[in-house]
Amino acid sequence: MSAMHYLEVYFKINSTQNYNEVLLAELQYFDFESFAETENGIKAYIRVESSTSFEFDVARDLPISCSLCDQITFEVTTIEQTNWNAKWEENFDPIYVEDQIEIRAPFHPTKNYPNELIITPKMSFGTGHHQTTQLMLRHILQLDLKQKRVLDMGSGTGVLGIFALKKEAREVIAVDIEPWCIENCLENAHLNEVKLTAIRSDSVPKDLGLFDVVIANINRNVLLEQLEDYRKVLKDKGILLMSGFYKEDLEQIEKKCGEYHFNFSEFYELDGWIVVKYVL
Structure with a gap:
């Protein structure tokens, strides 16, 4: 059997917009075992035979992001297997939101913020590095969730649902399409001593x-696509928080929300991304 080693494939995005979420969604269909977000893109890790070269063509293999192909480059580095944990750790820095929330990995020392979230991201989205996650956390910070039932759609690492439980939500149902997200969400809930x-x-x-x-x-x-179903599962005077889109998409979102009788409340913006709040 051939010896195995890990490759770090650093996909760099030359754009003023943060397209990490789009790129990450596509890379999850390949054989990468883990990812680390950076300000300029995504570092992906894959285990291959020592005799195997890494072949990847951006235009061919990333069809959904074909409009970004000329802005995406990548470089490949061989890393020692014994350095795998250290390599992962060096690319996951703690995140601090509004001087109120600290998101850290188990290996980071605590800074004793009022709200601490311990996250091991693995292959799931939601470390707090992306603008949309930070926007959602800022908004959840302001909500009174005591004894509330919360549905977390596209839960990823579970960071938003876990924070809701930290804010005394009675119950959180986290939903994601990816099996590793479900496993990671439950693991992170355990790390934060919530269920x-x-x-x-x-x-x-x-x-x-x-x-x-x-x-x-x-x-x-x-x-x-899912707005109608959000309406069906929300109580009267229920709250809908959405993010994952740009400010220029807000008009389309507002029009669709109006069809289902959602009442616009407010929105926040960060680097072109927004979070919007609606109330029934």
């Missing part, structure tokens, strides 16, 4: 009763 229910699905659960709050950090097209 949630994680469901693998690509749709809104309709047999689990009504929710006080629905949070959805996905992308514009999925949000538009």
